[in-house]
Amino acid sequence: MKRTIAIVCGGNSSEMGVSLRSAQGLYGFIDKHQYSPYVVILSKASWKVRLDDGTEQLVDRNDFSFQDQAGQRIRFDYAWITIHGTPGEDGLLQGYFELIGLPYSCCGVLAAAMTFNKFTCNQYLKGFGVKVADSLLLRKGQSISTDDLVARLGLPCFIKSNVGGSSFGVSKVTSPDEVQPAIDRAFAEGPEVVAEAFLKGTELTCGCYKTRQETRVLPVTEVVPMNDFFDYDAKYNGQVQEITPARISKALTERVQQITSLIYDILGCKGIIRVDFIVTDDGINLLEVNTTPGMTATSFIPQQVAAAGLTMTEVMTTVIEDSFEA
Template sequence: MRIRVAVIGGGQNCEHDVSLASAAGISDALRSQGHEVVPLTIETDGTWRDAAGRRIELADAVRVLSTCAVAVPAVHGPRGEDGTLAALCELARVPYVGSGVRAGAIAMDKWTTKLVAQSVGIATAPGRLLTATTAGSYAWTRPVVVKPVAAGSSHGVSMVSVPDGLEPALASALALDDRVLVEEVVSGREIDVAVLGRPGGLRVVAPTLEIRVDGMFDFEAKYGGSSTFTVPAHLTEAETAALTEAAVAMYDALGCAGLARVDFFLTAEGPVLNEVNTMPGFTEQSQVPRMFAAAGTSYGDLLDLMVRDVIEG
């Protein structure tokens, strides 16, 4: 069955270019599956553009959306992944791939996600929430990671190993968000778990992925080619079971739908949650497609499945 699919890329945030890459990959893969793709792009200034690159008003974008059977909001970060585009699709009454408004908003907020994790018994790194007003009162005592509460692709994230590094790290994070999370450094293996929710409450968990990098998995490591992905990660059965259980628990506690990537540090004491991505990077070379490919589900087949699940679910 040929399906008319709107794919929304870009966005008004620091992940604009990453989102464009995801949207382009998704569009090509869906076309290869025989679907009709209708691209929509949001520029960094909030301007919408149609498939021909023409500037259109929001009302026109909604009209285009309403001609499609399903939408794929491939916008990472604020004003996209945080539930904003899910809300637009809800109001336009257009079915869409991925999590709804509530799950997107909560998962995008790293501090709130920590509180949810703790409430269901999943460990998180000890941390503090700071604002521009309170940041000056924070005293460095040990190595910490400083990050914006609601940003992605590791933008504004810094490892602070010496006292003099704290002030510029806080400034970098506060440039992207008015709230900042300061967390103690967790020593452990970086393991990603991808969870796909399917109709009927089924949860499909892909083979785990381990990230290996010299230093911190920051923006340069993510997109500069200096990191190594191992799929499946070399884990014991007990480690895999613990990570899977924690990932599904977070997926359900947040109320996620479609695909989500749940990132952990695997320590000697067990999994420690890092973050949850309800719209993770989605080119063919991104973590989640690699994880499902390791289970025999190709990039195109995965996207086809996600689109059909929305229509049939």
């Protein structure tokens, strides 16, 4: 009998559109001979499941079930979370699924909450010897003078939301008069802002997943933005070169993969993650950890899976079935 799979997308952040595109990608990848997938769209206003005929039904939040066209109550066996932002990337949805006993695709509450908070995650991993850029954190109601920020981090620097993604609210600041407007833009995305020193180097990203049966660290991708930095247009509108495998030495490739695997284990991750780095003259620096990485047509993970000689269909099946193995 086929397992019924919820591909959960949407969310309450600026990244909702990206999440919907990831859901479309995953719906296309999943093995429909083995699974019965449904796209479930979460928003502040409602939780709805999209049926085969294009209509939508409300999801019962008590048990995450719904009624199909025939009035039959359908219960999901598994949830593949592809929400970028709250509540699917910060641990809230994971906690809900834990409460109702529904297996899901990504890491648990603690790892999700920690990785969603960029500053906390990077400072935590720094304690394990992972190199990160110098940074400072501002919360709503706090302020810092432009002179103090520039003295601490130098120029250029990056100012961004501490809990956002897809480069929403990210600014590369090159002059003092850009600092405060950049802070205001970042605060529009969330209650905390990170200012981070600029690192000049080669941007790399590496995917990884682990199951009871195997550890798979994917080929490394080199990221060459056509814009000033890897912003939204670069990520989703093709303004970037994404080279897989990266044009780096075998030794550097292996070291990036080792650090990716180490971070996976330190954080206690589950499912597929992606870790972003920048390699400078001083070494390999962590940028951020993504525990619900994008699965759109332009996303890194499908590219890396293909470069590894696998298909996303195979990988999804491996990840899903790992939750049901004794």
